[in-house]
Amino acid sequence: MSFTERIVQHFHNSIDTKVQASQVLPPLIEQASRMMVETLLNEGKILSCGNGGSAGDAQHFSSEMLNRFERERPSLPAMALTTDTSTLTSIANDYSYNEIFSKQIRALGQPGDILLAISTSGNSANIIQAIQAAHERDMKVVALTGKDGGNMAALLTQEDCEIRVPAKVTARIQEVHLLVIHCLCDLIDEQLFGGH
Numbered sequence: 196m197s198f199t200e201r202i203v204q205h206f207h208n209s210i211d212t213k214v215q216a217s218q219v220l221p222p223l224i225e226q227a228s229r230m231m232v233e234t235l236l237n238e239g240k241i242l243s244c245g246n247g248g249s250a251g252d253a254q255h256f257s258s259e260m261l262n263r264f265e266r267e268r269p270s271l272p273a274m275a276l277t278t279d280t281s282t283l284t285s286i287a288n289d290y291s292y293n294e295i296f297s298k299q300i301r302a303l304g305q306p307g308d309i310l311l312a313i314s315t316s317g318n319s320a321n322i323i324q325a326i327q328a329a330h331e332r333d334m335k336v337v338a339l340t341g342k343d344g345g346n347m348a349a350l351l352t353q354e355d356c357e358i359r360v361p362a363k364v365t366a367r368i369q370e371v372h373l374l375v376i377h378c379l380c381d382l383i384d385e386q387l388f389g390g391h
């Protein structure tokens with residue numbers, strides 16, 4: 196296979212994954228957006244976390260809340276837990292990498308806030324502990340997952356929402372996660388500032 200064919204194959208795989216996801220995820224994305232709007236209307240905030248590419252997605256979401264998505268509107272309260280390297284390294288160094296998000300949630304999370312927990316496998320230990328900490332703080336969880344949902348899926352309650360991409364390749368799952376994030380931003384703006 197030439198590099199061009201290889202690249203085209205990536206594009207086609209990504210397109211196919213998005214088509215499959217479009218057939219199952221819309222109701223879950225709508226449900227998650229309504230959860231987030233309810234939190235924001237009640238003076239709550241959205242905390243986000245993930246590892247690697249998903250850390251980028253966590254920051255992508257918070258930046259579009261704090262700044263804006265596509266329309267001019269006031270800033271919305273969100274915070275990625277993946278950016279403060281002094282906090283991340285000190286928690287990992289003094290306690291465990293598994294606690295880098297949960298320790299922050301115990302300090303920052305308030306009842307009614309939402310945790311956006313992103314993991315393509317659903318098995319990253321620090322995301323598992325983040326969800327446990329969020330529940331301890333009476334927060335709800337919106338989980339972006341993939342594969343079989345991993346151990347995260349069993350942790351989620353009826354109050355939470357899991358948006359699980361029907362795919363097994365991490366990169367393809369992440370490509371859908373980013374589209375989901377943009378759908379969430381659009382639906383949040385539409386509910387808060389649009390006609391709905």
Ligand SMILES: O=C(CO)[C@@H](O)[C@H](O)[C@H](O)[C@H](O)COP(=O)(O)O
Nearest residue numbers: 246247248249314315316319365366
């Ligand atoms: O972005 C990629 C792969 O495309 C990687 O950096 C990936 O994010 C890392 O392997 C993460 O550690 C995977 O964690 P998770 O998605 O299973 O929670």
Ligand SMILES: [Zn+2]
Nearest residue numbers: 248365366369
């Ligand atoms: Zn990636």
